[in-house]
Amino acid sequence: MTVHDLAVSYGAKPALHNVDLSIHRNCITAIIGPSGCGKSTFLTCLNRMTDLVPGCHVTGRVEMDQTDITNGTVNLIALRRRVGMIFQKPNPLPLSIRKNLTFPLKQHGLRRRSERDAEAEIALRRVGLWEEVKDRLNAPASGLSGGQQQRLCIARALALDPKVLLMDEPCSALDPIASGVVEDLIASLRGKYTVVVVTHNLAQARRIADDVVMFWVRDGAGTVVESGRAQQVFESPGSEITAAYLRGERG
Amino acid sequence: MLLNNCEQSVSRRPSGTDRWLERILRLAGILAGAIVVLIVLFLVIEAWPALQTVGLTRFFSDPSWHPAGGPEQGRFNLTPMLVGTLLATAGAIAVAAPLGVACALFTRFYAPRRIGQVHHRVLELLAGIPSVVYGFWGLVVLAPLIAKLQPPGQSLLAAIVILAIMILPTVALLSEAALRSVPQAHLQAAHAMGFSRLGVIFGAALPAARGGIVTAVLLATGRAIGETMALLMVAGNVVQVPHSVFDPVRTMTANIALELGYAMDHHRSALFVSGLMLMLMIIVLVGLSEWMGRSWSRG
Amino acid sequence: MMLPTGQWSDRVMALVVWAIALMVVGVFFWIVADLVRHGVEHLSWQFLTDSPRDAGRAGGIGPILVSTLLILAVCLAVSVPIGLATAILLAEFARADGWLGRSIRRSLDVLAGVPSIVFGLFGNALFSIYLGMGFSILSGGLTLACMVLPLLIRSAEEGLLAVPDDYRKAGAALGLSRSAMLWRILLPAATPGLVVGLILSTSRALAETAALLFTSGYVDRMPESLFDSGRSLSIHIYDLAMNVPGGEGRAYATAIVLLGLLITINILTFWIADRWLGGRITR
Numbered sequence: 048m049t050v051h052d053l054a055v056s057y058g059a060k061p062a063l064h065n066v067d068l069s070i071h072r073n074c075i076t077a078i079i080g081p082s083g084c085g086k087s088t089f090l091t092c093l094n095r096m097t098d099l100v101p102g103c104h105v106t107g108r109v110e111m112d113q114t115d116i117t118n119g120t121v122n123l124i125a126l127r128r129r130v131g132m133i134f135q136k137p138n139p140l141p142l143s144i145r146k147n148l149t150f151p152l153k154q155h156g157l158r159r160r161s162e163r164d165a166e167a168e169i170a171l172r173r174v175g176l177w178e179e180v181k182d183r184l185n186a187p188a189s190g191l192s193g194g195q196q197q198r199l200c201i202a203r204a205l206a207l208d209p210k211v212l213l214m215d216e217p218c219s220a221l222d223p224i225a226s227g228v229v230e231d232l233i234a235s236l237r238g239k240y241t242v243v244v245v246t247h248n249l250a251q252a253r254r255i256a257d258d259v260v261m262f263w264v265r266d267g268a269g270t271v272v273e274s275g276r277a278q279q280v281f282e283s284p285g286s287e288i289t290a291a292y293l294r295g296e297r298g
Numbered sequence: 299m300l301l302n303n304c305e306q307s308v309s310r311r312p313s314g315t316d317r318w319l320e321r322i323l324r325l326a327g328i329l330a331g332a333i334v335v336l337i338v339l340f341l342v343i344e345a346w347p348a349l350q351t352v353g354l355t356r357f358f359s360d361p362s363w364h365p366a367g368g369p370e371q372g373r374f375n376l377t378p379m380l381v382g383t384l385l386a387t388a389g390a391i392a393v394a395a396p397l398g399v400a401c402a403l404f405t406r407f408y409a410p411r412r413i414g415q416v417h418h419r420v421l422e423l424l425a426g427i428p429s430v431v432y433g434f435w436g437l438v439v440l441a442p443l444i445a446k447l448q449p450p451g452q453s454l455l456a457a458i459v460i461l462a463i464m465i466l467p468t469v470a471l472l473s474e475a476a477l478r479s480v481p482q483a484h485l486q487a488a489h490a491m492g493f494s495r496l497g498v499i500f501g502a503a504l505p506a507a508r509g510g511i512v513t514a515v516l517l518a519t520g521r522a523i524g525e526t527m528a529l530l531m532v533a534g535n536v537v538q539v540p541h542s543v544f545d546p547v548r549t550m551t552a553n554i555a556l557e558l559g560y561a562m563d564h565h566r567s568a569l570f571v572s573g574l575m576l577m578l579m580i581i582v583l584v585g586l587s588e589w590m591g592r593s594w595s596r597g
Numbered sequence: 598m599m600l601p602t603g604q605w606s607d608r609v610m611a612l613v614v615w616a617i618a619l620m621v622v623g624v625f626f627w628i629v630a631d632l633v634r635h636g637v638e639h640l641s642w643q644f645l646t647d648s649p650r651d652a653g654r655a656g657g658i659g660p661i662l663v664s665t666l667l668i669l670a671v672c673l674a675v676s677v678p679i680g681l682a683t684a685i686l687l688a689e690f691a692r693a694d695g696w697l698g699r700s701i702r703r704s705l706d707v708l709a710g711v712p713s714i715v716f717g718l719f720g721n722a723l724f725s726i727y728l729g730m731g732f733s734i735l736s737g738g739l740t741l742a743c744m745v746l747p748l749l750i751r752s753a754e755e756g757l758l759a760v761p762d763d764y765r766k767a768g769a770a771l772g773l774s775r776s777a778m779l780w781r782i783l784l785p786a787a788t789p790g791l792v793v794g795l796i797l798s799t800s801r802a803l804a805e806t807a808a809l810l811f812t813s814g815y816v817d818r819m820p821e822s823l824f825d826s827g828r829s830l831s832i833h834i835y836d837l838a839m840n841v842p843g844g845e846g847r848a849y850a851t852a853i854v855l856l857g858l859l860i861t862i863n864i865l866t867f868w869i870a871d872r873w874l875g876g877r878i879t880r
Contacts, residue, residue, distance in 0.1 A: 099769055127772030134770075138763035140782055150781060151771045203771065319776045320690055326682030327691070330750065331701035333743050334708045337715065339860045340722045397617050403619040408611055419867075420622050426863050427628070428804030431852050433839045435628050438845060463624055470621075496607045512600065517710075524712025526807035527831075529841060551714045551807070558811050573718040580710045588706070 048072075048211065048241065050091070053107035053117075055088050055097065056057045061268035062088045066107070068260060068271055075233070075242040077252035077277070080262030081292070085269025086245045087263070093243065094130040095123055111211070128155055131204030131281075133214040137196035139188035139203075144180050145201060147188045148206050150175065155207060168175055170206035174198040194225025201232060212236065214244040230255060249293065253281055261289045341574045348374070348567035357571060363537045365557075365565040374568050378537050380575070382454070382547035385540065386529060387522040389458035390465055395515050397462070398469025399504075402511075405470075406477045407499060418474070425467035433531030436460040441532055448544040452534035455543040460528050466519040472517065476510020477503055509591060516587040523579055526551035550576055632856065636849030644850060649817050652841045653833065658851055660819035664734060664827025665803070667820060668813055671738025672802045676745050677795065682745040683746075684753030685779065709747035712783050716744050720812040732826040737813025744808055745798035752797060756790015757783060789869060796866045806831035830855045 053066040059211050063085040070076050078086045088097075095116060097103045108115045116126055148167035149160075157163050167184075171177040176198045181190070188199060197217060204212060214233065218226040234255045236242050246252050252259060259281065260274040273286045284290040291297040351369040360375035367373070403422065405414040428473075436456055445451030480503055486501035504511070526549075534546020535556060548570045558569055645743030647657030720740030730736045759821065760783055768778040784791075806829070814826035815836060828836070834851050837844030 094770065096766070096769060099765070110647035124772040124774060127770055134763070134766060136763065138761075140764055140767055141786055142782075150777075151773060154771075154773050154777045200767070207771065245657040315776045316774050321777070323682045323686040323690055324697070326679045327686040327697065327701050330683040330746055331704040332677055333746065334704045334711070336723065337708075337711060337719045337743075340727075341715070341849060344718070358863060372635050380666050400614050400617040401621055404614045408614050409618070415866050417618055418621065420625050423860065424621070424625050425798060425805070425865065426859050428806065428831055428859070430804075430806040431632070431856060432628075434834055434848055434852055437838055439631055466621065487822070494604065494607050495609050499610075520710045524710070526712065526713065526714040527835060531835070545753050551712060554714050554718065555810055557806055558718070570718060570722075573715050574628050574711050576715055579713075580712065581707055 049110045050092075050258075051110070053089075053092060053105070053109065055085070055092060055106075056104050056268075057100065058102040063092075063267070063270065064268045065270050068274055070173055070241060070243060071258060072241050073238050074257040075237050075244065075255055076260060077256035077257040078243065078245045078260045079227040079247075079249060079252050079292075080260060080269070081264075081297075082247075083269075084262040084264045086262050087215050088269070090132075090215055090243060092117070092247055093211070093213055094127050094132055095121070096132065098123070124155075128207050129209055130211040130213060131207060131209035133197070133200055133204060133212065134218045135216040136220050137193060137200050139191070139196050139199055142188060143185045144188045144191070144199065145184040148203055151203060152206055167202075168204050170202040174202040175228070176202060191227065194221050194228055197221060197225070197229050198232065201229075209240065211241040211243065214242065216245055216247060219247060253277065261286070261292065263288050263292075338574075338577060341570055341577060344570035345567055345574050348564050348571050352564065352568065357568070365561070365568045369564050370569075372564060376550070376553075376568075376572055376575070378539050379548055379550045379553045379572065381539050382457075382533070383523060383549040383551070385454060385547065386457040386461055386533065386549055387456070387519060389543075390461035390522050391515065391519055393462035394457065394466040394469055394518060397471050398518070399511060401466070401470035402473035402477055403499060403503075405474055407495065407503070413579070418471075418533045421467045421470050423473065424463070429464065429525060429527045430531075432460055433462055433528035436528060436532035444544070448548060450534060452532055452546050453544045453546045454533065454540050457529050457533040457547065457549070458543070460532050461522050461525060464525065464528060465522050468518040468521060469514050471506070472514030473511045476507040476514065479510065480506040512590055513587050516583055516590070520580055520583045523583075524551060524576065526555050527547075530555050604688075621633055627779070629856075632849055632852050635846070636851075638851040639846050639850035640853060645854070648819065649833075652844070653817065653837050653847055654841060654843050655847075658830070658833060658847075658854065660817060661828050661830055661833045661851075662854075664820050665829045667734045667823065667827060668738045668741065668809070668829055669799065669802055671735060671823065672741040672745060673798065675739060676742035676749055676798065679742075680746050680749035680794070680798075681753055681791070684750045684757060687750070688754045688757035689775070689779065689783065705747045705750060708743075709751075713742075713744065713805055716740055716808040717811050719743070720808060725812055730816030730824065732812065732816075733824045734813055734820055734827040735823045737809045737827070737829070738823075740808050740812045741802045741805060744805065745801050748800045749794045749803055752794030753787070753791050756787035756794070759790060760786040792869055793866055796869070800862045800866075802873070803855065803858060803862075804831065806827075806835055830858075 048070040050066055050068040053063060054061065055063040066089065078089065080086055091097050091107055092109060103255055105117055107117065109117050114121070140150070142150060145167060148170055149163040152163045157166065163242050164207065168177060173178065176195060179195060188196065191199060217233065218229050221229060230251060233242060235258070256277040258274065259277045261272050261280065262269050263272045265272070273280060273284060275290045280289065281293065284293060288297065320344055352374050356374050357376045360373045363375050363378065364373040364374040401417070405417050409417060440459060441451035441456050444453060444456050483508055484502050485498055488498045529549045530552040532548060533552060535548045535552055536546040537548050538545065540547050554569050554572060558566070561569055604626060644657040645662065646659045648660055650656035686700055687701065691701070695726065717740070722735055724730045724736035724739050725732060764782050765778070766784065809829050809832055813829060815828050815832060816826035817828045817833070820827040830851055834848050834855065837848035837851065
């Protein structure tokens with residue numbers, strides 16, 4: 048996936064500019080940087096959630112398998128099936144645990160109920176939730192704990208067999224133990240999915256990321272100041288800003 | 299993977315159901331939005347013959363209201379009805395606005411919690427009583443009481459009292475909502491400065507809520523101008539400019555209700571002219587409250 | 598430090614406010630007590646089912662109840678689909694700054710303020726005469742449908758806006774179609790708001806008189822079809838009170854029936870708003 052000269056503005060207010068980046072297939076890319084530097088905005092460009100924000104204007108190109116997804120003719124439904132998204136606050140739909148998984152599958156054309164149930168089980172096992180919920184699949188998903196809800200949301204995204212998973216601070220609303228479980232889960236996705244995860248937690252980025260992208264505010268809007276292999280960025284940052292941010296002196 | 303069979307190319311237009319849904323919703327929305335236009339259109343169409351042959355000025359300058367004789371012999375002076383509507387509305391607002399705001403202050407600042415809730419419910423129930431029931435009660439209870447003071451009882455005074463009772467809940471409930479939306483920090487600041495309860499109310503709460511309260515009064519005014527049944531039943535319906543509050547009056551709305559049933563030709567058309575005038579007043583009021591809401595939220 | 602004069606005016610103000618509040622409650626109970634005292638002797642099962650006799654001085658309100666319910670049914674059958682669709686358009690589809698949403702909203706604001714007698718004029722001109730429906734339950738119901746639309750749309754829209762945005766984001770990120778989101782997630786979650794709107798519209802329609810005078814008409818016989826004229830409860834009260842000497846007793850009783858219906862509906866709304874809506878929002 049490559050990003051060329053991406054710029055985003057909300058109304059007249061610019062949020063991102065001059066973003067050029069390539070994201071490697073089946074790697075985990077961590078996006079770091081201080082609050083308000085456009086990390087989440089960048090993430091929402093990759094599955095066109097920007098369309099939901101009135102007044103939001105996107106220019107530039109985001110290429111995924113040789114297709115520019117910022118183009119107006121893109122089939123959003125197919126795009127979002129390919130690019131799953133996990134939010135900061137777990138957001139299960141107000142349905143049962145089972146329906147949270149099977150309803151999207153049904154919408155995407157899986158007609159047979161038995162197949163949907165089978166897919167749901169595979170996805171739940173994949174995130175390690177099956178043993179915990181198999182006896183109460185018909186209970187409302189809102190009854191699960193925060194960590195379980197977040198894993199359910201990841202299972203829901205995985206069930207659609209995406210190529211890319213976008214995660215917007217997936218652990219920041221969870222307690223430390225649940226956060227650890229979700230983090231291990233994310234690490235286990237390496238090699239099978241392209242994961243782009245926004246995080247505030249530098250230690251977490253160090254633990255799970257293959258690549259790291261550093262965002263910073265420059266000229267009133269967010270942009271990329273550095274990107275590269277995780278080890279390289281963390282150990283010998285090329286930019287003075289990144290170095291200061293990693294030392295905790297700035298941001 | 300089971301889903302592979304529906305793997306679609308990313309460059310395809312969005313689903314057909316969604317577009318159809320949006321089209322249907324748009325159609326319904328336009329229909330709902332068009333009703334006001336239709337109302338004005340039909341009022342104008344029906345009022346046109348009278349406006350054409352009688353002319354607007356005669357609705358204010360003719361010697362009397364005897365509209366049955368056609369455009370030549372007929373008399374089309376709507377002034378007494380206009381005066382009746384304006385006097386009844388002004389009187390009712392003068393009574394209901396302070397009382398309504400007092401009720402809002404009561405539930406918000408004076409009443410213990412339980413009593414405040416009960417009072418709120420009573421106001422809601424008052425707001426729910428149909429105008430024909432108010433009219434009926436005014437006719438059989440209030441008008442005879444006023445007749446004891448000075449006959450005939452069905453009078454401008456009865457109209458003002460009934461109308462005031464009817465619009466009081468509107469003023470009270472909306473003012474209460476406006477007072478509730480005043481930030482608590484505002485009130486705490488006033489308390490912290492050692493204001494008395496009166497000081498908190500007049501120094502902090504009412505000024506902060508004044509936009510909402512004015513909107514409440516404007517809405518109540520609109521309701522009073524448009525009220526028909528209750529006034530039809532208690533105001534006496536004599537076409538005259540009243541000399542005292544004990545004189546009977548006829549409002550524009552009551553006039554329509556009384557005469558549309560048998561009105562023909564220009565008479566009917568003249569009634570639609572009065573309907574058009576009512577509509578204009580309402581549009582001005584809505585515009586006014588919108589403008590005030592804007593200027594206050596800016597200030 | 599509290600100034601003595603301040604204390605004085607404080608007490609006077611408290612007294613005045615309490616007095617006004619008591620007075621308002623007093624007026625309410627005065628009205629209700631009057632109605633009950635004079636009307637309750639005429640109430641019976643017979644009264645609810647019999648036809649009116651002697652211009653309504655004797656007999657009951659059977660056909661009038663039926664006409665009222667038919668007018669209400671026509672009103673809701675037309676206004677609910679249009680109102681719901683418009684609310685969905687405004688809350689979910691029309692951008693807040695788009696011209697369509699803005700103009701629909703403005704026009705509904707005005708519609709909400711239109712006096713009921715003007716609806717009567719409009720209904721008479723459009724439905725009764727121009728569309729040839731005459732004085733009929735259909736004309737009356739359609740006129741009321743126009744009248745309750747703003748109320749219905751406002752509450753349905755509020756119900757939809759109360760649904761957390763998280764659901765919409767989740768749906769969009771999963772690539773669900775908007776129609777599927779709407780039917781399976783948003784509308785079920787907005788149900789309490791929709792029900793409250795329905796109930797408010799019902800009570801507004803039941804209370805209405807002036808808009809029906811020249812659309813559904815006065816005829817107090819049992820209606821045979823929607824094209825027959827039918828007299829509503831509210832018009833019955835008006836007619837008995839103003840045009841039928843000696844009709845007060847039955848007018849009182851009819852007023853109790855109407856108020857009883859409205860208060861039941863009001864309590865129902867309150868209960869739903871409290872239990873159901875309150876529960877949803879806090880969860």
